[in-house]
Amino acid sequence: MIAAAAISLGRIGAMVLRYTYLLRSSWPRILEMVYWPAVQMLTWGFLQTYLVRAQGVVPNSAAIAAGTLIGAVLLWDILLRGQQGFSFSFLEEMWSRNIANLLMSPLRPAEFVVALMVMSLIRLAVGVVPVTLMAIEFFGFNLWALGFAFAAFFVVLIVFAWSVGLLVSGVLLRYGLGAENLAWSLMFIIQPLGCIFYPVATLPGWLQPICWVLPPTYVFEGLRGVLIDHVLRTDLMLTGLAIDSLLFTGAAFAFAWLLASARRAGTLLQTGE
C-alpha cells in the first residue's frame, strides 16, 4: 500500500498546492501556527530567567542557565507541531468531506503521505522558525547555533512526529471524526515519558525502560549533553534513529491496514464534518 513504486511528484505537488491554497486563504490558521509556540517559548523562557536569577536557591541553575528549558521547549514544539501539521492537514480532508474524492483519484496513499510530510515541514517553517528567532532576541538562546546537533535532533523528532501522524490518520480513516481528539492529544503522552524537561534518571526505575523506547527521549537527553557537557552523543542519536525507523515502518503498515479496514467497513464514503 505504501509502495514507493510509481510515485508521482506531480500528484504530491497537487496535494501540497491544495494545502498551500488553504493556508493562504485563512490568516487565523497561520496566526494559530505561530501563536502557541510563541506563548510556550515566552512562558518557559521567563521561567528560565527567573530560575537563573534565583541562584543558590535553585539547584542546577547552571544547567538551566545553559538553556535546557528553553531549548527543550523549542524542540518539543518541533515534535508537537510536526505531528499536528501532518494530522491537521489530513483532518482538513475529513472536515471538508474530500477524502473520497482523493482516494478515488489516481493519488496513491504513499503520495498522500509524502504530501502530508511536506506540509508538516512547511507548517513548521511557518510556525516554529519565527519562534526560534524570537528566542534569540528575547533570551539570547540560539537553537541554530547547535549546528549538526540540531539537525540530528530535528531528524529524530520529525520522523517520530510523522509516525504518530500516520497512525492517527489511519485511525481517523477507519473510525472517522469521532477519533479527532487523538490528533490533538496523542502526542502529549510523550511529554512526561519523553523526559523533555528532566533527565531520565529522575523517573522511577520501572518507568525508565519505557522512556528509552521513545525516540524523543534520546533527543532531549542529547540536548542536555550538548548544552551542559558540550558533547553530542552520537550513540543516542543513532539509537533514536533506529527506533524511529522501526516505529515509522510500523506506523506505515498500521496506516495501510487501517485504510484497507476502512475499505472493508465502507467508512470512506461516510466521513464528514
Place this chain on the structure above:
Amino acid sequence: MRRISAFRAHEILDSRDNPTVRDSGFPASAGTLPRSLERGNLSLNEPTIQRTPHAATAVAIVGMGMSSLLPTSNVALIVEDLCKTYNTTIAVRPLSFSLAVGSTTGLLGGNGAGKTTTIGMIMGLIEPTSGSIRVFGHDMAHDRHRVLGRMNFESPYVDMPHRLTVRQNLRVFAQLYGVTDSAGKIARLAEDLALVEFLDRPSGSLSAGQKTRVALAKALINDPELLLLDEPTASLDPDTADWVRAYLETHRRDRNCTILLASHNMAEVERLCDRVIMLKQGSLVDDASPAELLARYGRSNLEDVFLDVARGRVNAKNRVDS
C-alpha cells in the same frame, strides 16, 4: 432462465475483429466463447448477452462466467458475482452486470438497495466481500491505480474543500489527474458548465446548484471514459437539472463516455439511460432498456415500474428472472 434479447452470435464473433475491442484494454487472446453461444443457444448456467442500443459492436453481458467473453466485447466495466456484507447485513448480493462502452446505464433502487455501495465498490472505496470488478480490463482489486485516471465520480456524499475557490479546486484535481493544459481545460469546463462568474469564489459560498455544477466539472476534468454519477441532479431546480441532463447527453455522445447513473429521478433515467438495472435489497431484480421495462410491466412510465418492483407488485411479463 435469463431472457435473451436480440442475441446474434455472429455479431459477437465479428466484434473480435473490431479495432475498438483492442482499445478496451482486454487481452486479445484471453478466453473463448462458451460452446452454447457458438451453437446459438444458451443453457441455464451460462451467460446471456444483450444487445445495447448505443454500441453497435459492443455487447452487454448479464449473468455468470462472463470473463470468458472478454475478447469479444467492447466493454467498459464488468461486475461479476459482486457481494458486500457488513457484519451480518447483506448490502449487495451476488451481482453481475457489464457496461458497453458509450452506454448510459441507470442503477435504480430504493433507499438501501445497494446503489451507493455498488458504485463505491466500483470506485475502489469499498472492498467487496467477494466477486470481481474489471474496468477496461483492469482488476480493481489489484490494479486499481492503472485505471483510476480514466474514471471519475460525482456524488452528493462527497464534497470539495470549501475554503478553496472553484478555480483552485479544479486546478488541484486537474494536477491529480495529470491533465495537461489544466488552465485551458478549466476555462472550457467553466464555459460549458456556466461557472465563469464564480470561478474565483470559495466553493463553500456557492448555492446547491452551483456546487453540483462544480462537482460535475471536477468529475469531467480528466475527460473520463467511465463516469459514475450518484444522484447528479439531486437538490437542483428543474431548469438546472434539465440543463445538466442535456450536458451529460451531449458529453456522452461527443466523447463516447460510459456512464453509470444512480438516481431516484425516473424521468431523468428515462431520458438519459439506454439501459436500466434495478436493485432491490442488494439483488438485481431486472435489467433492460427503459422501453422494454415499460412494456414488460405494462406501465407508461418508469416511476410506476419502480413502484411495482419496490412494493413487490411484480407481475411483469418476461421478467429477466421469471
